[in-house]
Amino acid sequence: MATPGKTTRSRAVLRVGLIVLFVIAQAAGRPGFGLSGRGLAVASLTLAVAVTVAAGVLPVDREGTPRRVVLGIPVKILSLCLAAVASVVLIEVADASSPAIAALLFVVGAAAVRHPPRHSVPVAVVALVGLLVGGAASGDMAQDLSLCLSVCSAYLIMHTIALRRATRKAEAREAVLAERARIAREIHDILAHSLSAQIVHLEGARLLLRADRAGEALERVDRARELAKNGLEEARRAVAALREDLPPLPVALRALAGEFGTATGRECAVEVSGPERRLPPETELAIVRTAQEAITNVRRHAPGSPALVRLGFRDGACELEVVNPASEVPGTPGGGYGLVGMRERAELLGGTLEAGESDGGFRVRLRVPA
Secondary structure (H helix, E strand, O other): OOHHHHHEEEEEEHHHHHHHHHHHHHHHHOOOOEEEHHHHHHHHHHHHHHHHHHHHHHHOOOHHHHHHHOOOOOOOHHHHHHHHHHHHHHHOOOOOOOHHHHHHOOOOOHHHHHHHHHHHHHHHHHHHHHHHHHHHHHHHHHHHHHHHHHHHHHHHHHHHHHHHHHHHHHHHHHHHHHHHHHHHHHHHHHHHHHHHHHHHHHHHHHHHHOOOOOHHHHHHHHHHHHHHHHHHHHHHHHHHHOOEEEEOOHHHHHHHHHHHHHHHHOEEEEEEEOOOOOOOHHHHHHHHHHHHHHHHHHHOOOOOOOOEEEEEEEOOOEEEEEEEOOOOOOOOOOOOHHHOOOOOOHHHOOOOOEEEOOOEEEEEEEEOOO
């Protein structure tokens, strides 16, 4: 992959090559260079165009240093304006030679693609005014009007290219920011859910040990260990999602169901309907995280109850449903912030999440476009 420094040097070499090619072409044309009269004028104007174009397009400013300005106008813009004037005069002196016309169009195009309109428009205006004045002085307005049309076309084409480049850069920047936000959200979910709970249990264990209640303290440590283990699994899932190598949804859901059965001794069935297919990584991760949160809530708020996970692949959508019957044993009260986070995650994907009592139990239903 080319580094920015190498790319800049390559572009500079290309521009120098174009300038040298212009000088050679103008010298080989008619009238060519000379030591007196018209030949001397052509040589002087060609040198002036080459120098001003070089000053306007070559990267003479060092990175990190402010751009040089004169009377509030960047030096490069002044150089391109002078290059436009010299090119127009060269066109008149050299009888509209092709190298001189190409130089004028290059100057206007370079200004349009490299600078904002407030700086590039004056360069185009200088070129147009110079052509009109030259045409009026020579009495051949038809040729100069044709050149004016070419200048306008060159400016519009290069300005459009500049707008497209700016749009692509903005889209790339937005994509990077969105990816950073997604990574931050994953890290937050892992830390907030796992580490905060571990701190609570470890603090409780510390207090119990001070009170010589070793048995209860050991139970707290075991809970903290389980939370740390679950947090590590969540971190692995997040890394897998960021690397886009998550296992298929049915496999991931059956793994969660297996963890539920191991921890509670209760059944957690997984039913899959519809033609199975892979979904975008962020969509699959949202479905897995919603199932994980819902199953965790069954363990927390309905201890002793089994759970049922349904995954349905529909046309243009994917549905997840986690249901459980009511428990005869009171569960741990909670504020439901996990489901709030899952609802926000679903809305970011353009989906919906519903959670509430259903048929004497509890149901969480997620639907996302896919």
